[in-house]
Amino acid sequence: MSFAVCAAALAVAGCPKPSAPAGDAGVTAAGSETAAEADAGPGPASFSLQYVLPDAGLEAIPLVGEEEGRPLIDPTSTLELRSTLALRNYRVRLFDEAERAMVSDDSAEESPNGLLYRISLPTPLKSGHKYTLVIDAQTGTSMTDSQGREVPDMRIPFQVSGEKEKPQPPPTKKQRRR
Template sequence: MRLARFGPIVLCASLILTGCPDKQPAGPLDSGTVADTVPDAGSEPAATSFTLRYQLGDAGLEPIAMTVDERPTIEPTSVIELRSSRPLRNYRIRLFDEADRAMISDDSVEESAEGIVYRITLPNPLKTGHRYTLVADAQTGAAFTDSLGRELEDLRFEFQVAGEKEKPTPPSKKDSKKRR
């Protein structure tokens, strides 16, 4: 019983007496350069980030600034690409029009150790003056994760296509008189 009372004290005393091993300061190497500092094993890796780009004619892919304060304006396009800095698990990516209808598209994904490249190819270019929303969320369940197992918040990103809003075509006029 006495040993059980003094167990924590003995453990603390042994840690104090043995101490931590001396750490070697970073110094010049044989080549004369200073050694890079190695992050602690317990340090948190950088958060998973996303970049969004769109194809602008034959000029290639142009970045879209992903800000929360304003809705960026892009040129009409039929190709949108979302990249992540880490591989993703249990995710789905969709493009919605301003009426919150999913856009018909031919999607492709390239997965690698550096992340994913998700390409949305639309049959027709996005309409001028209209707003669109790109959404990345969980395929099943409440959350999707990165390759480190960290849960990611749903991504909802709005943008608008430059130009005047196209007016809908008026419905054709039908004869109000019925023939009998």
Template sequence: MRLLRLSFAVCAAALVVAGCPKPSAPTEDAGVTAPEPDAGTDAGLGPASFTLQYALADAGMESIPLVGEEEGRPLIDPTSTLEVRSSLALRNYRIRLFDEVDRAMVSDDAAEESPNGLLYRISLPTPLKTGHKYTLVIDAQTGTSMTDSQGREVADVRIPFQVSGEKEKPPPPTKKQKRRQR
């Protein structure tokens, strides 16, 4: 055991002394040129950007402005279909819709990924409730960050909005008859 410890210490010391070789400084005429970004690829584009749309009653789509919580929530019409689009493909992402008490909404989701970006559809079993606030969150599935197709980290996105109309009041609780104990 003593020999094992001694050999480990000698190896560690050798690595520290040897270190890593210094990188060579590039010369002006190295004969290597950087490839130009191809106009057909997304190499020249900036980080991924997002749009959020919802389905209107007349089968059209309407965009929801991307604003922060402090700027107020945009109003939308009641809908049961939302679409998120990104300008670049994403890796390690998840998209969730939360109600005003931060509960994840039940939905049937479908994602279509392509080199040109992501199309993520959220289909809700019932339309969003009038007057209620919701937040769409795009964040990392695992770990601390998601990345785009270029390997760049993409910051988490929170898109708050509110459904137009008066807030629906919950139905009153039904009265239960108390049984007398005999």
């Protein structure tokens, strides 16, 4: 009997409870950053789109897919696209609902903090009409950010609030009498 008691005592005392892994086991606490992550640099480029209000303020246009519906904006003649990183091999175009490129006077300001691309239209966007801002590669198949990472093409749909204007009927020609 003493052998059984000794064996049981040894089994209980000899097996320590499992403990949490040591700090050098590769596990980091939530929210802490490793040296490799700190050296990796900024994350991928992200975009924001704004339009100029009649009172000269700026209003954001939500970035949603076409399947999620088009956000409504007020009539405007100026759009501003911003990215968190500078872009290479890119082009920005505004299309109307017939997929025709809109005539505009564009300017781009690049800095280490990103890109500011301003689209100035000769006339305000038409009430009730749908538009899509497209950011894609100028040449080849992809554009890249300043870190050399590929940036996927983007389509940003939106619609101008208000009723769609009815087109003017063509003027009637007067018939000449002979």
